[in-house]
Amino acid sequence: MMDGDSPLISCSDEYRLIKTYCQKRKKSNTSLMQSACMYRLEAQIGYDQFDNVAEKLSQIADSGLIFDEGLEPDSPVAREANSDVIVKLVDLLKKSGDELNETICSNQELLGYLKKTFSYDLFKKLTQTFITSSVPEFLQARKKREQIALTFEVTSRLKALDLHPMNIVxxxxxxxxxxNFTPWVKQHGGWEKAFDDDDEEVH
Structure with a gap:
C-alpha cells in the first residue's frame, strides 16, 4: 500500500490535478475580485496545465450529480458502508458548504473518529460510499467520468475540513x-483527452 504522502504520489499527474481542482473549488468560494486577481496571476505564470480538466470535473460535479438527501439506513449503499459513522460522514460531505467544517468540528463523535482513524482505508470507504450514493453500481461501468469527478469532489471537501495536512488528503x-481510474484514463488518451468531449461513454 502506497503512502498518500510519498514522493511518487505527490509528483504524479493525479496529485497535481487534485491540487488544481482543490484550488479551483477554493477560489469559487472567494469574492469575484479575488478570483479574478488569482486567475490573472496564474495565467501569467502558466500556473497549471490541468486547469481545463479541473474545470470540466467541476462542471460534472456541479451538474446535479450529488444529491443532498441523506442515505436511507436500509439502502444497499448504507448496508455496504457497514458503519453508521461512515454514513453520517458521507451525508455531511454531500451537503458540503461553508458549514461543513463547523458541523463536523462541533460533533465530538465524528471529530474524534476522523482524528483517530483517518487513513487511506477510511478515505477509500468514504469515497466508495460517496460515489455509490450518486452513481448506482449498475451504471458504474459506463459512468467513469462521473465517478472520477466525485472522487475529486470528496477529496476537495475532506481537504476543506483542515483536520489533516492537505498533502495527506x-x-x-x-x-x-x-x-481505480488511471487505467481507464490512459486507455482514453490521458487526462485531457478523456474529458475532451461530452459524448456518452462507451465501455
Missing amino acids: MGYGAQYLQE
Missing part, C-alpha cells in the same frame, strides 16, 4: 484515482 485522493 490529496495524496489519498491521488492514490484512489491511480488504483
Whole structure:
C-alpha cells in the first residue's frame, strides 16, 4: 500500500490535478475580485496545465450529480458502508458548504473518529460510499467520468475540513484515482483527452 504522502504520489499527474481542482473549488468560494486577481496571476505564470480538466470535473460535479438527501439506513449503499459513522460522514460531505467544517468540528463523535482513524482505508470507504450514493453500481461501468469527478469532489471537501495536512488528503485522493481510474484514463488518451468531449461513454 502506497503512502498518500510519498514522493511518487505527490509528483504524479493525479496529485497535481487534485491540487488544481482543490484550488479551483477554493477560489469559487472567494469574492469575484479575488478570483479574478488569482486567475490573472496564474495565467501569467502558466500556473497549471490541468486547469481545463479541473474545470470540466467541476462542471460534472456541479451538474446535479450529488444529491443532498441523506442515505436511507436500509439502502444497499448504507448496508455496504457497514458503519453508521461512515454514513453520517458521507451525508455531511454531500451537503458540503461553508458549514461543513463547523458541523463536523462541533460533533465530538465524528471529530474524534476522523482524528483517530483517518487513513487511506477510511478515505477509500468514504469515497466508495460517496460515489455509490450518486452513481448506482449498475451504471458504474459506463459512468467513469462521473465517478472520477466525485472522487475529486470528496477529496476537495475532506481537504476543506483542515483536520489533516492537505498533502495527506490529496495524496489519498491521488492514490484512489491511480488504483481505480488511471487505467481507464490512459486507455482514453490521458487526462485531457478523456474529458475532451461530452459524448456518452462507451465501455
